[in-house]
Amino acid sequence: MRKPLVAALFALVVAGTGAAPAVAAPAAPAPADAVAAPAIKAVTFAGTVSLSNCSGSVVRFPGSEDDDPALVMSNGHCLETGFPAAGEVVVDQPSTRTFGLLNSAGSRLGTLRASKIAYATMTDTDVSLYQLTTTYAQIKSSYGISALTLNDTHPTAGTAITVVSGYWKRTYACNVDGFSYRLKEGEWTWKDSVRYTSACQTIGGTSGSPVVDNATGKVVAVNNTGNEDGGRCTDNNPCEVDANGTVTVRKGINYAQETYQIPACFGLDNKLDLSRSGCTLPKP
Structure with a gap:
């Protein structure tokens, strides 16, 4: 796996800490009868977070409510407790880990704090989900940042x-x-x-x-x-x-x-429920 800090300093020297901006060529005039393509919203850093050793993001599910406790998603191998063993599933473990919340330009806005590791594993998948001490509405009010939504359908080749x-x-x-x-x-x-x-x-x-x-x-x-x-x-x-x-x-x-399979395992108030219909995540 992309171990948290392997070759980090080397990569910093080689690649720098940010991507170089792309420069667009002047666009040719469109024919008068041309139909405009649907606008695609630019992907930014808004809602992403920096961990002490990894990357992550504030996420919500299609059924999440604004007053639900917010969640941060990262990898199972990014846990502060180390790599979970094959077959190990971590559920509802206390955590006070902190995350640096970023705006669209990648600047740090503030610090979010976990109340627990809601779910983490490196079996079948490699994911960790931290429950925060703040709700989506509180994050939006304090920082103007909305969570990223997990798609609940399988991704498609070529996307x-x-x-x-x-x-x-x-x-x-x-x-x-x-x-x-x-x-x-x-x-x-x-x-x-x-x-x-x-x-x-x-x-x-x-x-x-x-x-x-x-x-x-x-x-x-x-x-x-x-x-x-x-x-x-x-x-x-x-x-x-x-x-x-x-x-x-x-x-x-x-x-x-x-990550499309994750929403089925969380119910009301973003509460983990591995017994829900359609939930296929590994169980402890």
């Missing part, structure tokens, strides 16, 4: 996406290349992982970044790993395993874990 790193204050733009039936790295195995096209060269510290659908602005996955050296199924070198057991290694290709 244009942006990986937004609050840790580095940097974005990575590419497309969903496809999906890995199983993605194996060391002792961990993840199901139906998102594979990026090669343009998304994510680095250490981008772990936990939301993967945003450029067209909808909704979160479709959480960034978590990449094959660094061409190794086969080892730490920092995940391999793809298909339904027949065939192993494929893609050096330099990076991955994320889908």
